[in-house]
Amino acid sequence: MKDKLKLFRIDRYIIKKFLGTYIFMITLILSISVVFDINEKIDKFMSNSAPLKEIIFNYYLNFIPYYANLFSPLFIFLAVIFFTSKMASNSEIIALLSNGVSFKRLLRPYMISAAVIAVFTFVMGGFIIPPANKTRIDFEQTYIDPRKRKTGDRDIQFKVAEGTIVYFGNFDMESKTGYNFSIDHFDSLKLVSRLTAYSIKYDSLYHWTINDYQIRNFNGLEEKITHGSAIDTIIQIIPNDFIVANSDQQMMTTPQLYRHVKSQKERGLGNIQAFQIEYHSRYASIFSAFILTIIGASLSARKVKGGMGVNIGLGLALSMAYILFMTISSSFAVKGSMSPFVAAWIPNIVFIGIAFFLYKRAPN
Structure with missing residues (x-):
């Protein structure tokens, strides 16, 4: 009973660390992103007479959740690396393993936290954010770059x-x-x-x-x-059935995406690759949260020379590799050289192998 209570406390501690670090990293990175975005677009806001109210409520209040949700798996990855490396450098991981807690058991609170975030981001990205994206994209096409509007x-x-x-x-x-x-x-x-x-x-x-x-x-x-x-x-x-803008898929909920792709296939229209990639990517992101969590925990659980900086450097390198895979595979799919399903899932397929390799090398 005491052992179960101790494990429960450990689980709660890790979940708190995980979610707290995740929220902190999202807040920090997006705050920096907003500052850079304002600096980049302020001339266009002023030259196109964008109202301050619309800049705040129509653009940035929709900009923040969209990009937070889009890069959520990577925020998960970096958060896991950051707080796990800190635990390892403080010898907390070693203490847990030496007291009989297996690495497999140690991953349980990580998986619980990843599941909470994955479900939340899936619901947000599939049902809540798409309607908000319409407001954001309309603002962009009116005050930032009217050329993006499909005419x-x-x-x-x-x-x-x-x-x-x-x-x-x-x-x-x-x-x-x-x-x-x-x-x-x-x-x-x-x-x-x-x-x-x-x-x-x-x-x-x-x-x-x-x-x-x-x-x-x-x-x-x-x-x-x-x-x-x-x-x-x-x-x-x-008209929206056959006049398609590059951002239309971002404004559709997941059920709407499914119906749109099905309808366009039946009508023989071929400009649906971006919609198919978006649809499959929303489901792939659920699994990527777990895969990247395993990689981050396995990579950071071992205490290494150079401290936390080495693990964070490796984590950033893997993050860039993941983004590169997504970009390249999506480009091939849009041009028709690759199935949209494969394009959405290939980064996960590749990183499953990396996750398995690092998990086997993790301390036990």
Whole structure:
């Protein structure tokens, strides 16, 4: 009973150290990041007359949780290395191991802490932060870099329903108007009707107005042609289905991402790699929290010459390697050279091997 009480106290001590250091590191690093970000963007804030209220509430209050959540696994990693190295340098790890506490048992509070943070960041990143990102990104596109706003696209073709293909020669997002529009209806592989129009304008709730159109209906060798100046119709698409900005995936909750990817695949649209990477990365980040925790604890539990600085240096090197893996694999996936699933998970796959190697070499 006494042994269990002692272990409970040890667990509570490590969890407190873990979570406290994690919060401290997030606060410290993000505070520095905000200062640098203000210094970099203050000219744009002033030249574009950004209101102070919007800078604080629309931008920075959404900037901080987004980046804290995005780099949460790395904050976990650095926090583990920092406080575990300090425990090792104070001979606390040696004292625990010499009193019969195995390294495997010592990892239990680490895993509990990592689980708490992983679940919290998954819920935040998957359901709470995406709506807030819309406010932040709108601010960026208005006051920082308007060029990031997606204003249109050309040569857009996709399926809207079984046997129905639409085509836009080009589409202007600001006016919600497409030009050189056509819609083809097929029965199996046989074309039964074709509508062509000079322009088509989106209203709301799938309501479109087609201007200066021609409809050709085919019945065997017979063809019937109808002309008109304007016609209202319902088409099960909206501009955001095919006009995609680089940051759109950041504004979708996890269920919305899943539905969007599924819908775009069914319609034959190919610009979904970034959405797939974002979707898989949200799940991969859960496991990365545990993998990086094991690496950090295994690396820092041993007392080494040079003290805590050596472990922190190794930790930073591994952090940079992890970020490099994520960046390279994501780039390959966006270009279509790699599966988005593999791109999201390959850093974890590589670092599982590192975690296993370091765990086996950890003191027991």
